[in-house]
Amino acid sequence: MKRTIKALVPVRSGSLRVENKNVRPFCGSTLLEFRVKQLLALPFLDGVVVSSNDPDMVRMARALGAETHQRDPYFASNTVSMSEVYENMATAMDCDDVLYALVTTPLVKSESFVKAFELYRSLPSGFDSITTVADVKEFLIKDGKPFNYDGTRIPRSQDLPDIVKLTFCISMLPRTTMVARRSCLGVQPHFFKLPPEESVDIDTPFDFKLAELLYDYSVIKNLPLT
Secondary structure (H helix, E strand, O other): OOOOEEEEEEOOOOOOOOOOOOOOOEOOEOHHHHHHHHHHOOOOOOOEEEEEOOHHHHHHHHHHOOEEEEOOHHHHOOOOOHHHHHHHHHHOOOOOEEEEOOOOOOOOOHHHHHHHHHHHOOOOOOOOEEEEEEEOOOOOEEOOEEOOOOOOOOOOHHHOOOOEEEEEEEEEEEHHHHHHHOOOOOOOEEEEEOOHHHHOOOOOHHHHHHHHHHHHHHHHHOOOOO
16 A cells, blocks of 8 residues: 655744744745645645644645644744654644655755655665755864864865765655654654755745845746756
């Protein structure tokens, strides 16, 4: 029997750093609308679920054709742990697998979602999930000392160790694993690397403006962001 997979899109009111970032104007639309419409067009998905505590966002999601999860205010507060939130959202879903996708990464291409799904359904032995990562080629300091390089022999940035960071642009895992681990990461995730331009995550007003400029550039020029 075919396993069902649905997208889970978390949005909430009360953003501290970028006010109303999920529904404020963004390139003629909103982050929430962009992501829901993009996901609904993906042929491999069996549904899109928007989880929110905000009645307006819930109504918007339904009007776009998405399913909704009315999240209890506790699970949308600024003090609740993400572990509790992951468990709460995944428990409310009705599917075998979950595609966890944030609205704050609007530059992720539909082609990348498709490639991620193709990888997920044919995972190499030993892996149970996938998650997106991006390269970190920066000189890192920990406790006042060089962390990823020898301070007495400064390398070129491209010669720094191969370190990646989690971007949370795309995560796919069994729903039961998400509930049991209380996380959007599986026990042994396979890393799916996205280019820097697709990995932009809106966390500050600067990020919001940067994403707008990059998105507008790609649309106006009809060019990939490379």
